[in-house]
Amino acid sequence: MKNLIKNVAIRFTIAFFLLIAFLLAGCAKKEPEVDFKPVQIHWNLAEGEDESQMPRKDNCVILLTGRLMGEAPVQASQTGELNYEVTVSRNAKKPEILDFSGICADLSMADAPECRWSATCDADLEIVVKFDNGD
Numbered sequence: 228m229k230n231l232i233k234n235v236a237i238r239f240t241i242a243f244f245l246l247i248a249f250l251l252a253g254c255a256k257k258e259p260e261v262d263f264k265p266v267q268i269h270w271n272l273a274e275g276e277d278e279s280q281m282p283r284k285d286n287c288v289i290l291l292t293g294r295l296m297g298e299a300p301v302q303a304s305q306t307g308e309l310n311y312e313v314t315v316s317r318n319a320k321k322p323e324i325l326d327f328s329g330i331c332a333d334l335s336m337a338d339a340p341e342c343r344w345s346a347t348c349d350a351d352l353e354i355v356v357k358f359d360n361g362d
Contacts, residue, residue, distance in 0.1 A: 267308060267310045268295075268311045268313055269310075280322070283348065283350070300344075313330075329346070330343055343359035
């Protein structure tokens with residue numbers, strides 16, 4: 228009889244924990260998966276800019292590239308791979324901020340929402356991207 232009670236208690240405990248695990252799994256917030264779209268970027272310094280005055284440029288370029296691949300207009304693009312020409316400059320009012328201006332290299336796509344954007348990268352490496360379509 229003791230074994231029977233012990234057996235039932237063990238099974239009940241296992242069932243209880245499985246139920247809790249199942250309920251928690253159903254309640255867990257699932258982030259939508261992002262498929263990074265391949266982009267090819269040609270980085271150009273704005274006329275008169277000196278790369279030695281942009282110590283965080285390389286870090287900003289890496290972060291911006293990753294950010295662009297996941298942006299909604301880029302994700303929604305019907306183009307298999309986007310090719311951008313990007314101009315980099317220091318912000319006129321705050322030189323510690325880098326300004327980026329991107330346009331699709333294929334000018335026939337110039338009106339596509341993913342083809343014109345600007346971005347900033349501040350001293351804390353915070354990236355803000357704005358597409359010309361208002362996003």
